[in-house]
Each structure stands twice: as C-alpha cells, then as structure tokens.
Amino acid sequence: MALIPCPECQAEVPVRSKICPKCGTLVRPIGRGGKMISFALAAVFVAVAVVALVKGPAP
Numbered sequence: 001m002a003l004i005p006c007p008e009c010q011a012e013v014p015v016r017s018k019i020c021p022k023c024g025t026l027v028r029p030i031g032r033g034g035k036m037i038s039f040a041l042a043a044v045f046v047a048v049a050v051v052a053l054v055k056g057p058a059p
C-alpha cells in the first residue's frame with residue numbers, strides 16, 4: 001500500500017485512510033485527486049457552455 005507523508009506531523013499515512021492516524025489531519029493525495037478536480041471543473045465548464053448555446057441570447 002502506498003504511503004504519503006502527513007503535512008502536519010510528517011508521519012507516513014496510508015493513501016486509502018485519508019486521515020493521519022497520528023494527529024488526525026485530513027491528508028489529501030495530490031496526484032489523482034488533482035486530476036479528478038480538474039476533470040470535474042472541465043465538465044462543469046462544458047455543461048455551462050452547452051446550456052448557454054442551447055438557450056441562445058436572451059430576448
């Protein structure tokens with residue numbers, strides 16, 4: 001299992017736990033989480049653009 005360092009106490013935290021077992025800090029994995037957030041933002045942006053195109057200019 002992959003371990004990531006806790007941002008608060010530098011303890012090694014299992015990626016799947018998400019919370020440091022030593023100090024209780026929420027640990028966020030950077031790699032996949034960041035990509036997921038970027039994908040979500042892109043999806044929202046596309047959805048807004050499609051809605052704007054379908055609605056057309058306001059009368």
Ligand SMILES: [Zn+2]
Pocket residue numbers: 006007008009010011020021022023024025
């Ligand atoms: Zn910690």
